Amino acid sequence: MAAQQPVVHPPLQGAQLVIGTIAVSLAVFMNVLDTSIANVSIPTISGDLGVASDQGTWVITSFAVANAISIPLTGWLTDRIGQVRLFMASIILFVISSWMCGLSPTLPFLLASRVLQGAVAGPMIPLSQTLLLASYPRAKAPIALSMWSMTTLIAPVAGPILGGWISDNISWPWIFYVNIPVGIVAALATWAIFRNRDSAIKKAPIDGVGLGLLIVWVGSLQIMLDKGKDLDWFASTTIIVLALTAVIAFAFFVIWELTADHPVVDLSLFARRNFTGATIALSVGYGLYFGNLVLLPLWLQTTLGYTATDAGLIMAPVGFFAIMLSPITGRILPRTDPRYIATMAFVVFALCFWMRSQYTTGVDTWALTVPTLIQGIGMAGLFIPLVSITLSGLPGNRIPAASGLSNFVRIMCGGIGTSIFETAWDHRTTFHHARLTEQATPTNPIFNQSMQQMQNASGLDPSQAHGLFDRMVSQQAAQLGVNDLFWISSMIFIVLIALIWVTRPERTGGGDAGAAASAAH
Known part of the structure; x- marks a missing residue:
């Protein structure tokens, strides 16, 4: 069995460490950005290719399906190919598939290119964690995770803004072409730094x-x-x-x-308390975050009349504290219990969503921005401690499989959260609309008086007054529906704190790894 253990490489130092971190982070940013950059461009892509918008949404679906399938295969592919070779292959094929997406003359060609792009993107995120953790001294592993978390948190916010701007000002193929220079730089830097740091190959059967x-x-x-x-x-x-x-x-x-x-997927990892507790807490928390990341701009555009670009800009301040505080979180994590940091992050998320649950249809830009700014504080403590707990006590040869499985569960929860939030908002809006119009009948003298006052004040005829009233009720119902979901999100984040404290994280740099692994069960 000793022959199957990976070669242990010393941590990187100086310029090599800086370049290696930037290279891996660029690859991850490019990858995560592509999960959301096409979302706001679907109408443009559909029109240019001559298909309906509902057919155009397969541009998103095809990437998501291929990506979700390939992520759990990271552990097996790593054994067969090696960490560095697999990571390099993912970057190069991602660049090629991005180029193919931009050149697509028809929807079927674009969908085939997106399937390839999603499939090769799968191993990139878990392997980025593995390469970073192996590049830093054990005591500085949280700093490595802080660098990684910034890219995975900021890219989904930047995607819709960048995608909308490119579609409006250049042309939609460039939402894919932007990956080419980034990918080439990431691939060259990765090969220069990591080419002699590959893992051992094990010919496990498929x-x-x-x-x-x-x-x-x-x-x-x-x-x-x-x-x-x-x-x-x-x-x-x-x-x-x-x-x-x-x-x-x-x-x-x-x-x-x-x-x-x-x-093909090591489900025995769920026998570990640290892996199970932290993975579920992170995945459900990410599902809530991602569901709201889709819901908030949608509400701003459909209910309050914001443009896609303006709605994206409302979300942008979330990156301010996330970027500032993530490195600080990485520094203090080795000296404290990661469960305290994760708990603080979940409390901050709960506070933000509670603040949003108090919105009215007259909410101003400042009221929209303040919770978004505060949420950045929570984001700085969401990924780093929970990923640290997830991988706590695992030997190096199991980290790629654990990281792949954890990321798979997280991304699936993101997709589930998005679907649940969109559907739940429709249902809650319908519910509140029905409640608000219960008394709006011709037999209600108060309602009739209100309609008469509206006609006298605005010079509207009866049908116009009723139409205006219905629009006002629809807007208010949508507002109450979104407030319900913000409030529910707040409560779920509080409940999730219990899962964090089910875990027993291993202290970084202390104790025997084998004993820590046993304690993690």
Whole structure:
């Protein structure tokens, strides 16, 4: 078994450490940016390619499905190829597929390119964590994670802003072409720094059955989540079939992977208390964050009349404290219990969403910006301590598989959160609209008097007055619906704190690794 252990490389120092960190961070930023940069450009892409907008959304779905499937394969691919070679291959193929996306003359060609792009992007994020952790001294591992977390937190916010600006001022292919120079720089720097620091290769056989089941259940679930709102969820036969397929394939997948000699996904990691508690807390928290990241701009545009660019700019201040405080979090983490930092982050998120739950239709820019600024404080403490706890006590050869599985669960929760929030907002808006109009009947003298005053004050005829009243009620119902979801998000973040304290993180740099791993169970 000793021959299968990876070669231990000394930490990087000086300029090599700086360049290596920048190279890995650039690759991650490019990757995460592409998960959201195309979102606001779908109408432009659809129109240019001559397809309907609902067909254009497959540009997002195809990337998400391929990405979600490939992430859990990181551990197995690392054993077969090596960490550095796999990371380099991911960057180079990502650049090539981005170029293909920009050149796409038809929707099918674009979708095929996006599938390739999503598939090769999968291993990039977990391997970036692995390479950074191996580059820093053990005592400075939290600093490495702080560098990593800044890119994964800021990129989803920057994506819609950059994508909207490029589509409005240049042309949509450039949302993909921007990856080319970034990817080339990242690839050259990565090869220069890490080429002699690859992991040992282990020729483990492929778990074909497990891989097939993984593709079926993840693909079915992701398509169901992405298309559920458009097809009216379980009123659609397609959604019902997709849901049943996902559930059945997932059940067989779990049973198979727990009994296979060489599973494609190492589900035994969930036997570890640290991994399970921190992964669930981080994934659900990220699902709430990402769901609200989609909901807030959507509400600003559809209810308050903000443009896509202005709505994106309202979200931009979240990066201010996140960038400033992430390195500080990395420095203090080795000297404190990471559960305290994670708890503080969840409390800050709960406070932000509670503040947003108090919004009215007359909310001004300052009131919108303050919670966004404060949220940056929570973001600085969201990823770093929880990723640290997730990987606590694991030997180096299991970190790629653990990081891949943890990121897979997190990204799936992000997709689930987005679908739930969009659907729940529709339902709560409908509910509040019905409640607000209960008394708006011709037999209600107060309602009739209000309509008469509206007609006299504005010079409207009865039909115009009723139309204005309906628009006011719709706006108020949408406001109350979004407030409900902000309040629920706040409460869930408070509940999630209990999961953080289920874990028993290993102190960085202290104790025997084997004993720590045992304690993590």
